[in-house]
Amino acid sequence: MxxxxxxxxxxxxxxxxxxxxxxxxxxxxxxxxxxxxxxxxxxxxxxxxxxxxxxSVFAKTSTGYVGRFTDSKFGSYEASFLTELNCRDGFKFPEEYDFEKKTGRLTKNRITGVRLRVYYSSWFGDSLNACRMSAYELSEKLDRNRYTNIDPAKYYKPTDLLGRRAYTAYDTSVTDEERYATDSNGDLTYYPHIDFTLDKEKYGDDWYNRPASDFANSETFIENVFRGIYLKSDYGDGTILYIDRVDLQMQYEFYVLNDTTNIPYKRKQEGHVGEDSIAQTWMTEFASTKEVIQANRFENSxxxxxxxxxxxxxxxxxxxxxxxxxxxxxxxxxxxxxxxxxxxxxxxxxxxxxxxxxxxxxxxxxxxxxxxxxxxxxxxxxxxxxxxxxxxxxxxxxxxxxxxxxxxxxxxxxxxxxxxxxxxxxxxxxxxxxxxxxxxxxxxxxxxxxxxxxxxxxxxxxxxxxxxxxxxxxxxxxxxxxxxxxxxxxxxxxxxxxxxxxxxxxxxxxx
Structure with missing residues (x-):
């Protein structure tokens, strides 16, 4: 023992x-x-x-990858990104101003511009490499396929082009003053991005006049209004962008109202005295978020x-x-x-x-x-x-x-x-x-x-x-x-x- x-x-x-x-x-x-x-x-x-x-690999991520890179050992690979846009539950457009009721805010021009803004904060490869990105509207709803061999051809038509933009990852047209500007908290206010100007009548005026039920939530929005976006590189080799977010933004024309009376201020500038004060602003109304489907496509040689x-x-x-x-x-x-x-x-x-x-x-x-x-x-x-x-x-x-x-x-x-x-x-x-x-x-x-x-x-x-x-x-x-x-x-x-x-x-x- x-x-x-x-x-x-x-x-x-x-x-x-x-x-x-x-x-x-x-x-x-x-x-x-x-x-x-x-x-x-x-x-x-x-x-x-x-x-x-x-x-292919499973890729449930909110980061999108777009670009092309060729390596001497492994050859080339291309990255492209498909995403739906989220619609907030119960979304409503701002209302046109009613002079009698003193409600609403927009002028009769209402939506004066629509753009797709692609935000990114980092990249791989040559920051000054000349590239071009194409954006397409999806014609079919995305499946919940999170694998990187997803076939974009099943979801978009080449004729549904939203726009093309040439870019370099490091935008040399931005001044250092703008690039390094900070807000009151010390945070940078500049966010690298690529803009696509969209048709104001098709993606602005038409949407504004649709029934509210089309914007009840992301499901009705995707089903009835807008299926999503496909982003791909069609020129350039040597840079991969890491996309943080894709926003569909609308520019509104609105009256500048007195906080107390809710009546438009009158302008005092020479040549405009007595006119109603009017301004414009951009608002992000729909965006790629984790609540909707996002998919990356990688294709190796x-x-x-x-x-x-x-x-x-x-x-x-x-x-x-x-x-x-x-x-x-x-x-x-x-x-x-x-x-x-x-x-x-x-x-x-x-x-x-x-x-x-x-x-x-x-x-x-x-x-x-x-x-x-x-x-x-x-x-x-x-x-x-x-x-x-x-x-x-x-x-x-x-x-x-x-x-x-x-x-x-x-x-x-x-x-x-x-x-x-x-x-x-x-x-x-x-x-x-x-x-x-x-x-x-x-x-x-x-x-x-x-x-x-x-x-x-x-x-x-x-x-x-x-x-x-x-x-x-x-x-x-x-x-x-x-x-x-x-x-x-x-x-x-x-x-x-x-x-x-x-x-x-x-x-x-x-x-």
Whole structure:
């Protein structure tokens, strides 16, 4: 009995040393065997990796991407953006001024202008590259398709052009005084944008005279009035705009009223004495918001697929919607060798090569990556999940010290998957005992069981007053980036040439 108590005490001390409260798993330990003590060891297992072409990714985001960029390695990719516009519940246009009732405000001219304003705060690539953007009115309602291979041709007609505008991401026509002007709170008042002037009669006067029921909410507005907008680049290569918002704005002509009498002020300027005071203002009436559908389209050149097929002595991750790295984890080998032992830590490291480029605006390694079971790939993003450190993990790129993505402990993933297979085998046996005609196809069951993806992601955090950060959201990275990683499926002498090493630290009982 003393020996058993001593063994239990040593086991507790060892597991505490390895910090295993949340990250260890037991492979077959049912009870403490007779022993004189325990010891910790480290061993390695080979992990085979390969590049996987990601035709599309789930992208539920309010940021739109528009432009074209060509990379010497991966070729070109184009980004375009489709969005509905939100209509506030119970929206009403301002009323025309009634001189008898002294109600309303607008003059008989009412709407004097309509424009589409595309706001952006950042971009990738050359800020002075000459580009041109086209805006189209959608002819069909958008489906709730959040994947980046959405086909814009299903939703718009090339004849429904709203306008074209030439631009550079950094607008040199804006003076420094205007660009850096601030309000009373010290916030910048200039917001980079691109304007499209719309037909005032079609998108102003006609809308003003429509029944109020058409503007009851966003659904009736989209169904009866305006389906949405498609923005695409039709000239220029080397710049991708990150669009924050698309506003449909209307310019109103209105009387300047006395606050007390609600009667128009009379002008005193020479040549206009006695006339009613009139002014104009722009108002954002409809805008792209998270309440309506927004969809990004990314189209990579065939060069990306060719790289995946032909380069097998390393792997890649590339965003947006380009390449994942797939890793096959050796669960069976771990179970066979370490059954009866306790996993303390399982470390998996992806090291990326230092890549040099003469291009001033070359892509850099994604900041964050997600390690995720292949079978959970779709549901993870579609259901807006967060990493649970059980079957999904995130890390930040260590670009300074090691140039690596290091998952320091995925032991819980290993034990979860091993136990999952053990449970499936037991269930299959029970079913076979009850019905001899039932068989278990282990190879088919294992099809995606041992496979994980390494995926570039973007992460959002909330920060408390004490400085503590809490992850609030994660999604596929939609900004340009890539990393070339050590590994790959290439073979030499019948064995994988460059396998990664899964480093396993475990506790065993001395015999």
């Amino acid at each position: 003393k020996v058993k108590y001593l063994g239990a005490l040593l086991l507790t001390a060892t597991l505490t040393f390895f910090g295993c409260d949340d990250n260890t798993g037991t492979l077959g330990i049912g009870m403490l065997p007779g022993s004189d003590g325990i010891s910790a060891h480290t061993t390695t297992f080979n992990v085979v990796t390969r590049s996987v072409f990601a035709d 065939k060069k990306v697929e060719d790289i995946v097929k032909n380069e097998n002595e390393w792997t890649y991750i590339k965003s947006p919607a380009g390449i994942f790295t797939e890793a096959v984890l050796p669960y069976d080998d771990i179970y066979k060798e370490l059954a009866g032992d306790t996993l303390n830590a399982v470390k998996l490291t992806f090291t990326n090569y230092n890549e040099k480029s003469d291009n001033e605006f070359s892509m850099s390694a994604p900041r964050y990556v997600l390690l995720l079971r292949k079978m959970e790939f779709k549901s993870f993003f579609e259901e807006n999940k967060l990493p649970d450190n059980l079957t999904s993990f995130t890390v930040e790129h260590n670009s300074v010290a090691t140039n690596q993505y290091t998952f320091s402990n995925i032991a819980r993933l290993v034990t979860t998957c091993i136990k999952e297979k053990d449970a499936a085998k037991k269930k299959a046996k029970e079913e076979a005992d009850a019905d001899p005609t039932v068989t278990w196809n282990e190879e088919e069951w294992e099809k995606d069981w041992r496979t994980v993806y390494l995926i570039p992601v973007s992460i959002t955090y909330d920060q408390s007053s004490t400085g503590q950060k809490t992850m609030t959201g994660i999604q596929n990275d939609l900004q340009p980036g890539y990393a070339k990683l050590k590994g790959g499926p290439a073979e030499e002498g019948g064995k994988v040439k460059n396998p990664l090493q899964l480093e396993v630290t475990y506790t065993t009982f001395n015999k």
